[in-house]
Amino acid sequence: MENSSSVVDDDDKQVFNTLINLLQKYVDRMEKRCRKADLLRMQHQLSMLESKTLTGTNTGNGNGNTCNSTCTGTPIISNDITIINKSSKLIRLAFETYKGTLNDETLCNVFKRFGVYVGELDLSKCAHFTIEAFIGSMLPLLPNLQSLKLQFCKQLNGDNLTALLQLAKESCSIRHLNIGHNQLISEATMLTARTIRLNPNLTSLCLTHSHISDADGVTLLHGIKDNDSLRSLDLSNNAIADLTMRALSELMERGSTLRELNLSTNRITNVGVIELGKGMATNSHIDCLILSNNCFQDDGGVGFVNILATDRSVRHLDMSGNDLGPATCAGFARALQVNSTLTSLNLSQTRIGIQGGLVLVQSLASNKSLQHLDLSMNQLDHTVGMAIGESLKSNHTIKTLSLRRNQLGDSAKAIGKALQVNSSLASLDLSGNQIERKGAKAIAYSLPLNKTLQELDLSCNMIGDDGGRLIGESLGANSTLYKLNLSSNLLGNESCRSISQSIVSALKGGANTNSNINTNSDIHNHSNSVNQHQDKQDTDELMSNLSISSRSLVKEQANYNSRRLARHNMLTSSTPNMDKFMPGKSTLSKLSHLLLDKNRIGDPGAVALAQVIANNSPIQVISLMSNMIGEFGGQSLGDALKYNTNLCELNLDSNRIGPIGAQAISNALKVNNTxxxxxxxxxxxxxxxxxxxxxxxxxxxxxxxxxxxxxDMSEGVRAVVEAIPQFTEA
Structure with a gap:
């Protein structure tokens, strides 16, 4: 990634200099009224803006690589300013940091100076400016404003909602308006008493959590009927019901241009969802429809799902959280035989039961369009799991499959066998299914053969330390997985050692040298001796930089690694399907997220994972929350961080690293820039x-x-900690 300073030309520098000078004056003027924490945040961000953007200071890690925005592709100047379009010099402003002090005068002054550069504006939680002044005085200063976000603004209510929706000036450039999470409607300001005419330029409108009643929804939709540009409408988390659905159906019959419609968490019943279905069957361009967490049941689901046999527009459908049943699943099964448009279906927590699950899963064998399926929290048992395994053997279209919090149990064996031949599945969520060690073993057996799986979630499955060890050993023969979640599985240090050895050996190429063990023992023995010698050198280098109290644990880990290599445990006879792994291919090249929360790895496990960090693996996120890691483990992780230039996120919450572990981590923060x-x-x-x-x-x-x-901080230290710009509430 290029340095953020390199994407800002001379004109941009002048604009940002103006912003700095203006905000600095504002900081000085408001110093007496700001909390100390707010003031420090503002001053820190301004100094970061000056150093990173205007002086061209390299914020890299010392190797010529920029660490700014390591995990994202967006050039971030500060927490409040983001470049969104370099060619047209448009920026995004988010003023949440100054939410307690921004008023009409300050905003007008800011927009007079550089309003022409503002493409996106977020004034959420800013409660001291007025909507009337914003519409009358500020909008004319924002000629290129395309997106406006006003969430959690107490001054926004039914009295000024009409003016904001209309934005009567034809020259208004706003395309996306998000005014959710506001109490827009009250008994004193009902939309039914108003004439709404939506701005004809709007393409996206979000009114989530806005206390909109069923009657208000009808009035709002009447105001939309003359809008030919609206593509996305979010009415989620309100109180709309069947009357609004009838109005929506009529809107569709007249040729609505809506493409995305979010109606989740409302009060839609069987009557309402059937009305909606009628409108979609007549004339609809809906591409994405979200109906989750409403009040319709199996009868409504059956009536609605029949449109899928004729509708050719819906690609993403979410009906989760409704009391559906086997009849709706049977309707989906029939529709999937003829519908070639639907690509995403969410039926999580819909009480479809075993019968409904079987009917739906069996239909997947012949479907060639569905790519994402969520059947979580439906009390599916091992018979459904067996059917899923059979379907995955012949279905090569499904990319994402979520089965979390069911009761699949032993059927994980069938799913594991299917993974050996499936060539499409990229994400699999089996969390909370009680697959235990046997299920983990089946999944481990599939990893060397599978070439498509990228995300695997096995959390909350009681696989134990032995199951974790099997998964860890098989990781070394898989070259596609980049996210692995083994949280809440009673894992211990053996699992961490196995994972560590797989990653470290892959980084050194040790995995490939062991593949010829059965064909040439002399070559194998020589490779092992070379690997052990290299391991010793790396361990000695790490030992020289570790504190004395951690060295015994590091020695224990090094001895363990040597024993495993000597016994050919790593990627050899104990690893399933190792004969199918082709020598010379990169292993574990994409693993970037490792989640091991709520296990019991302790200090030995932390030391093992410290080797992964010290060897600068490509992993960007490691989460070890609630793992009984003590001072020694904290020291090892801190010392390892000094040598890492890839890790972006490390979660050690709810452990026991103490002041000693914190000292080691603080030493690392002084040199770590990623x-x-x-x-x-x-x-x-x-x-x-x-x-x-x-x-x-x-x-x-x-x-x-x-x-x-x-x-366990004192009041004084806590106050100082809460004042640092990076401080975040847990």
Whole structure:
């Protein structure tokens, strides 16, 4: 990624200089009225803006690589300013940081200076400006404004809602309007008493959480009927019901241009959903429809799903959280035989039961269009799991399959066998299914053969340390997985050692040298000796930089690695399907997210994972929350961070690293320029550890958020911690 300073030309520098000068004057003027934390945040962001954008300072990691926005592709100048279009010099402004002090005068002054550059504006939670002044005085200063967000603005209500929706000036450039999470409607300001005429230029309107009643919904839709450009409408989390659905059906019959419609969490019954179906069957361009968490049941579901046999527009359908049943699933099964448009279907938590699950899953064998299916929380048992396994063997279209919180149990074996031959599945969620060790073993057996799986969630399955070890060993023979979640599985240090050895061996190419073990023992023995020698050198280098108290654990890990290589455990006879793994191919090249929360890896497990970090693996996110990691483990992880230039997020919340572990991490923060998010809440780091972290942040240029609450700090230290710009509430 290029440095953020390189994307700002001379004209941009002048604009941003103006912004800095103006906001600095504002900081000085409002100093007495701002909390200390707000003032420090503002000053820190301004200094970061000056150093990163105007002076061209390299914020890289020392290797010529920029660490700013490591995990995203958007050039971020500060938390409040983002470049959204370099060619037209448009920026996004988000003023939540200054939500307590921005008023009409300040906003007008800001927009007079550089309003022409504002393409997106977020004034959410800013409660001290008026909507009337914004519409009358500020909008004319924003000729290129395309997106406006006003969530959680207490001054926005039914009295000024009409004016905001109309934005009567034909020259208004706003295309996307988000005014959700506001109490727009009350008994004193009913939309039914008003004539709504929606701005004809709007293409997207969000009114989620706006207290809109059924009658208000009807009035709003009448105002939309003359709009030929609206493509997206979000009315979720309101109180609309069947009357609004009838009005919506009439709107569709007249040729509505809506493409995306979100009606989740309302009061739509069987009558309403059938009315909606009639309108869609007559004339509809709806591409994405969300009907989750409403009040319709199996009868309504059957009536609605019949449109899928004739409708050729809906590609994404979400009916989760409704009391559907087997009859609706039977309707979906019939529709999937003839419908070639639907690509995403969410039926999670719909009480379809075993019978409904079987009918639907069996239809997947012949369907060639559905790519994303969610059947979570439906009490599906092992018979449905067996059917899923059979369908996955012949279905090569499904890319995402979520089966979390069912009761699949032993059927994980069938799913594991299907993964060996399936060539399409990219994401599989089996969390909360009690697959235990046997299920983990079946999944482990499939990983060397599977070439498409990218995300795997096996959390909350009681696979134990032995099951985790099997998964870890098979990771070394898989080259596609980039996200692995093994949280809440009673894993111990053996699982971490296995995972660590797979990753470290893959980084060194050790996995490939072991593939010829049965054909040439001399070559194998020589490879092992070379690998062991290299491991020793790397361990010695790490040992020289570790504190004395951690060295015994590192030695234990090194001895364990050597024993495993000597016994040919790593990627050889104990690894299933290893004969199918082709020598010379990259292993584990894409693993970037490793989630091991709520296990019991302890200090030995943390030391094992510290080797992964110290060897600069491509992993960007590691989460080890609630793992009984103590001071030694915290020290090892902190010392390893000094040598890592890839890790962006490390979560150590709810452990026991104490002041000693915090000291090691603070030392790492002084030299590490890639870590952006750090979780240290609930670690008993006390005043000593907290103060060391605060000192380290003075030298750190990459960290954006840090969680350090619940750490036995005194009142004075807590106040200082809460004032640092990176502080984030847990």
């Amino acid at each position: 870590l952006t998010h750090l979780g240290l809440s609930g670690n008993h780091i006390k005043d000593q550890g907290s103060q060391e972290i605060i000192k380290a942040l003075d030298c750190n240029t990459s960290l954006k958020s840090i969680y350090v609450t619940h750490n």
